[in-house]
Amino acid sequence: xxxxxxxSHLSGSEKVTYRISGKVHYGRYFSxxxxxxxxxxxxxxxxxGHIRWELVGDYLFGPSIINGIINTLILTAAAMVVxxxxxxxxxxxxxxxxxxxNLSARAYIMVFRSVPVxxxxxxxxxxxxxxxxxxxxxxxxVPTTDVVTPFIASLLAFGIMQGSYTSEVxxxxxxxxxxxxxxxxxxxxxxxxxxxRRIIIPQAMVVIIPPIGNEVIGMVKYxxxxxxxxxxxxxxxxxxxxxxxxxxxxxLMVCAFWYLLVVIVLSILQRYVENYFGRHHKx
Amino acid sequence: MTFTVEIRDLQxxxxxxxALRGVSLEIGQGEVVCIIGPSGSGKSTLLRCINQLxxxxxxxxxxxxxxxxYRLEGDELHALPDRSLAQQRSRIGMVFQQFNLFAxxxxxxxxxxxxxxxxxxxxxxxxxxxxxxxxxxxxxxKADSYPAQLSGGQQQRVAIARAMAMDPVLLLFDEPTSxxxxxxxxxxxxxxxxxxxxxxxxxxxxxxxxxxxxxxDRIVFMDQGQIVEAGDARDLLIxxxxxxxxxxxxxxxxx
Ligand SMILES: Nc1ncnc2c1ncn2[C@@H]1O[C@H](COP(=O)(O)OP(=O)(O)OP(=O)(O)O)[C@@H](O)[C@H]1O
Ligand SMILES: [Mg+2]
Numbered sequence: 217x218x219x220x221x222x223x224s225h226l227s228g229s230e231k232v233t234y235r236i237s238g239k240v241h242y243g244r245y246f247s248x249x250x251x252x253x254x255x256x257x258x259x260x261x262x263x264x265g266h267i268r269w270e271l272v273g274d275y276l277f278g279p280s281i282i283n284g285i286i287n288t289l290i291l292t293a294a295a296m297v298v299x300x301x302x303x304x305x306x307x308x309x310x311x312x313x314x315x316x317x318n319l320s321a322r323a324y325i326m327v328f329r330s331v332p333v334x335x336x337x338x339x340x341x342x343x344x345x346x347x348x349x350x351x352x353x354x355x356x357x358v359p360t361t362d363v364v365t366p367f368i369a370s371l372l373a374f375g376i377m378q379g380s381y382t383s384e385v386x387x388x389x390x391x392x393x394x395x396x397x398x399x400x401x402x403x404x405x406x407x408x409x410x411x412x413r414r415i416i417i418p419q420a421m422v423v424i425i426p427p428i429g430n431e432v433i434g435m436v437k438y439x440x441x442x443x444x445x446x447x448x449x450x451x452x453x454x455x456x457x458x459x460x461x462x463x464x465x466x467x468l469m470v471c472a473f474w475y476l477l478v479v480i481v482l483s484i485l486q487r488y489v490e491n492y493f494g495r496h497h498k499x
Numbered sequence: 500m501t502f503t504v505e506i507r508d509l510q511x512x513x514x515x516x517x518a519l520r521g522v523s524l525e526i527g528q529g530e531v532v533c534i535i536g537p538s539g540s541g542k543s544t545l546l547r548c549i550n551q552l553x554x555x556x557x558x559x560x561x562x563x564x565x566x567x568x569y570r571l572e573g574d575e576l577h578a579l580p581d582r583s584l585a586q587q588r589s590r591i592g593m594v595f596q597q598f599n600l601f602a603x604x605x606x607x608x609x610x611x612x613x614x615x616x617x618x619x620x621x622x623x624x625x626x627x628x629x630x631x632x633x634x635x636x637x638x639x640x641k642a643d644s645y646p647a648q649l650s651g652g653q654q655q656r657v658a659i660a661r662a663m664a665m666d667p668v669l670l671l672f673d674e675p676t677s678x679x680x681x682x683x684x685x686x687x688x689x690x691x692x693x694x695x696x697x698x699x700x701x702x703x704x705x706x707x708x709x710x711x712x713x714x715x716d717r718i719v720f721m722d723q724g725q726i727v728e729a730g731d732a733r734d735l736l737i738x739x740x741x742x743x744x745x746x747x748x749x750x751x752x753x754x
Contacts, residue, residue, distance in 0.1 A: 405589025
């Protein structure tokens with residue numbers, strides 16, 4: 217696309233006109249052609265391959281698949297809530313003067329960032345092997361397996377893991393707000409809680425929201441690991457179906473479609489939320 | 500006679516550094532005191548110890564008779580809980596060198612924040628009062644602007660309105676014009692001049708000797724964590740007695 221524009225200016229008393237030609241981006245055309253070719257090959261491969269696409273369409277909105285994706289979303293949301301609450305608490309603890317709180321928060325972050333989430337999932341789920349019953353001695357006690365369902369085990373594993381990461385994000389966010397802001401809040405008579413809630417956290421959000429948005433998107437996909445301990449997420453539902461009818465790839469494509477859709481929707485939401493929290497920074 | 504501010508033998512250490520070495524000062528109701536002194540002499544530290552942004556290591560501060568941060572029982576001082584200290588601070592306004600306006604709030608919201616959150620005054624009432632105060636500092640038309648949209652001088656005037664919104668018994672200014680471009684200094688000083696007419700008690704750390712001469716009842720000269728000399732504003736500027744004061748004034752004026 218070589219476009220040209222005319223520019224006039226006065227040189228002395230004479231009017232001079234130049235012609236400007238835009239840059240020609242050969243690289244763009246070349247890379248576009250290459251990628252298009254690649255895509256075409258992939259699409260062809262899947263088209264002639266052993267996939268019955270009409271089955272993918274049939275299963276897409278099947279009740280157990282829909283139920284599965286809903287369970288995926290529930291676990292994602294619940295784990296993120298646990299993660300953010302724990303993360304905020306741990307972040308405040310690492311920033312506090314109290315050495316006990318400080319050290320416990322650091323230990324928590326260290327431990328749960330080190331242990332793989334799959335391992336945590338299995339440990340929580342098999343807690344019944346160590347503690348057959350849980351409760352308050354003398355008051356009540358229930359079988360551990362009744363309490364630590366696949367959902368609870370996943371929630372604990374993902375929520376606690378997420379908290380250890382989110383605490384670092386929140387900590388960085390809180391530290392990004394200049395000290396003068398909290399001093400001004402203190403000087404007008406706010407308590408530490410009031411200043412956190414009204415002044416520090418809202419400003420820290422600008423820094424905290426983008427990485428948390430990414431973590432939510434990451435969590436959507438992380439939760440698929442929970443199918444290992446029989447949590448009925450979308451992958452578990454797909455597997456249950458293909459164990460009986462053998463349409464493995466079709467059902468995996470169904471899962472891929474749903475993950476793609478959810479992540480696209482979340483990415484759009486993320487943009488809105490980021491703009492909302494960043495609004496006072498614009499002129 | 501009771502003083503609005505009574506500072507007794509204040510001491511502050513930062514690690515091994517002795518930033519305040521026994522500062523005592525009394526300030527009467529409605530008095531305007533300017534504090535001058537070289538960099539690092541402890542001026543900011545003194546102001547910050549008055550409203551306990553820093554906790555002094557020894558000595559007490561009374562404002563309107565109340566000991567800041569402590570409750571006296573018999574002859575023992577008990578540290579106040581956070582909430583009570585916050586209430587005490589809410590009557591002591593502070594204006595910072597770097598303005599420190601709440602960046603995510605408009606000028607009006609900045610002024611309303613204290614009354615609404617700390618004093619629990621109704622929004623509508625706080626809004627009206629806030630608009631009046633912005634009008635008073637000449638910024639009625641900037642009520643809906645965010646700090647980033649305001650000049651330094653305008654931000655500092657909003658900060659003054661924010662401090663005034665709490666009906667302070669005492670206003671502390673820490674070099675309120677030092678971060679401003681020269682052409683913006685006078686608008687802030689003018690706003691402060693207006694305030695002195697309303698009978699507020701003010702402590703102003705400043706390098707503006709002209710301002711100090713015109714509005715201060717007293718000038719305090721600090722050096723190395725101590726008050727070296729204090730006295731009537733004009734007297735001290737014209738006839739400084741202590742050689743360190745003379746040196747300092749000469750240095751400031753030669754600029
Ligand atoms: N948080 C702190 N930690 C360690 N030292 C400090 C701290 N705050 C202040 N100081 C030291 O205490 C001394 C007094 O500082 P202060 O800020 O009160 O001086 P100042 O008179 O306000 O100076 P300036 O005119 O530069 O503002 C300085 O030497 C400073 O380095
Ligand atoms: Mg200072």
